[in-house]
Amino acid sequence: MADNSLKVGSNEMELVDFRILKEEDGAIYEGIYGINVSKVREIIRIPNLTELPGTPNFIEGIFDLRNVVIPVVNLAKWMGITPPASIEKTSRVIITEFNNVLIGFVVHEAKRIRRINWNDIEPATFISSPANVDGGKITGVTKIENDNVLLILDLESIVQELGLYKPDVDGSVESYDDFSGLALILDDSTTARKIVKDALKKMGFSVIEANDGEEGLEKLNELYDLYEDDIANQLKIIISDVEMPKIDGFHFAAKVKDDGRFDNIPIIFNSSISDSFSEGRGKDAGGEAYLVKFQSSSFYQEVSRIVRAHMK
Numbered sequence: 001m002a003d004n005s006l007k008v009g010s011n012e013m014e015l016v017d018f019r020i021l022k023e024e025d026g027a028i029y030e031g032i033y034g035i036n037v038s039k040v041r042e043i044i045r046i047p048n049l050t051e052l053p054g055t056p057n058f059i060e061g062i063f064d065l066r067n068v069v070i071p072v073v074n075l076a077k078w079m080g081i082t083p084p085a086s087i088e089k090t091s092r093v094i095i096t097e098f099n100n101v102l103i104g105f106v107v108h109e110a111k112r113i114r115r116i117n118w119n120d121i122e123p124a125t126f127i128s129s130p131a132n133v134d135g136g137k138i139t140g141v142t143k144i145e146n147d148n149v150l151l152i153l154d155l156e157s158i159v160q161e162l163g164l165y166k167p168d169v170d171g172s173v174e175s176y177d178d179f180s181g182l183a184l185i186l187d188d189s190t191t192a193r194k195i196v197k198d199a200l201k202k203m204g205f206s207v208i209e210a211n212d213g214e215e216g217l218e219k220l221n222e223l224y225d226l227y228e229d230d231i232a233n234q235l236k237i238i239i240s241d242v243e244m245p246k247i248d249g250f251h252f253a254a255k256v257k258d259d260g261r262f263d264n265i266p267i268i269f270n271s272s273i274s275d276s277f278s279e280g281r282g283k284d285a286g287g288e289a290y291l292v293k294f295q296s297s298s299f300y301q302e303v304s305r306i307v308r309a310h311m312k
Contacts, residue, residue: 011251013243015114016040017150018094018107020076023084031081032150033107034114034142036243038273039155041095041102043110046088059162060106070095071164072104078158083108098156098272100292101165105155114150116142121245123188123211124151139188140245156272156293157191169195171296179204179307182223182234186216186252187241187270195294196239196270203303205236213247216240217255224261232264236307240287242271242278250285257286266306270294 015034022029049061049072058077062069072093076083093104124138140152159165183205187193197207208223210216216238227234238256242249249269256262269282274292282290289302 011118011248012115013037013118013248015116015150015152016043016094017111017114017144018092019109019111020079020081021083021087021108022076022081024082028084032144032148033075034150034152035094035096035155036152036273037113038275038278039096039098041097043092043094046091046093046106056162063104065095065102068102070102070104072106073158073162073164074106075153076106076108096155097274099165099167099294100274101159103155103159103164114144118213118245118248118251121152123245139243154189157189167195167294168296169198169294171300173199173202173296173300179236179304180206181236182206182208183236184208184210184216184219184223184238186210186213186239186244186249188212188244189241192241192270192293196299199296199299200237200239200303203300212244213240213249213252213255216252217247220256220262229261231261232310235265236310237303238265238267239270239303240267242269242273242282250281253282253285253287264310266310268302268306270299 014037016037018033020031020033022031047063049063051061052059058074060072060074062071087108090109091106092110093106094110095102095104121140121142124141137154137157138151139154142150144150183200185193185196185207188211193209197209200207208219210219223235224231240249240252253267256267266288267286269287269290270293271278272293279290288306291299291302
């Protein structure tokens with residue numbers, strides 16, 4: 001569903017705007033949420049589902065979509081929300097793909113596609129989360145028309161919590177070189193940063209962390225003040241997420257590659273977005289590789305290959 005007119009370095013994303021409705025004391029309240037279009041395969045009517053015994057009530061069941069069995073999560077039930085009785089008429093299932101896994105999410109309405117600049121997205125730490133959605137399940141917020149606020153849900157975190165996806169973090173690093181020097185990580189998820197940090201430390205790197213592309217650029221400038229023209233010999237690799245508030249990974253990489261001080265430092269994208277279009281955008285932005293979170297063997301292999309190549 002992604003719009004291929006999005007240009008690398010534009011610092012924009014497209015969101016599917018969807019709604020979750022809540023009925024309370026006879027009144028209906030509307031929650032406004034978004035998910036990156038790059039993670040959306042399609043939006044369908046609720047299919048016939050096969051229930052799974054022994055699963056939580058918010059897992060509606062499974063169904064077969066073109067020979068792929070897909071689990072379906074009811075977001076309202078997961079949030080503990082009681083929807084209006086008539087909502088089934090407009091309910092849809094958003095079929096998502098991230099981390100190379102297909103999952104369906106029941107929503108009450110799928111409204112439109114919005115193009116939003118990452119600069120207009122703020123971290124969600126300052127808001128009170130709805131229902132049982134803790135702050136860690138919301139990656140950002142942005143204002144839309146009529147002073148409404150759209151919340152960007154961290155669906156990967158939800159799916160991981162439900163046990164529908166588990167990152168592979170236990171691969172052996174013994175067959176790869178023992179490196180030294182610095183590595184810079186950019187990711188707005190503390191969980192994702194910890195996984196990558198632990199992997200890089202196993203390889204021998206000292207790790208510097210940044211929450212987003214804006215902070216990543218600040219860290220690079222601080223390192224240049226310290227090492228000056230020797231920075232490329234000190235900072236061996238940059239590992240960047242794609243979806244980040246303020247400055248996203250593609251925009252960050254484009255800025256780095258346009259800066260003669262840093263353009264020789266290799267960048268690897270490490271993202272939950274697993275569509276081929278995003279992989280192509282990563283290469284256009286100057287990335288040496290595009291990895292899907294998180295497979296330890298491919299991570300070690302690509303980091304080792306790229307760092308060795310730049311040491312020659």
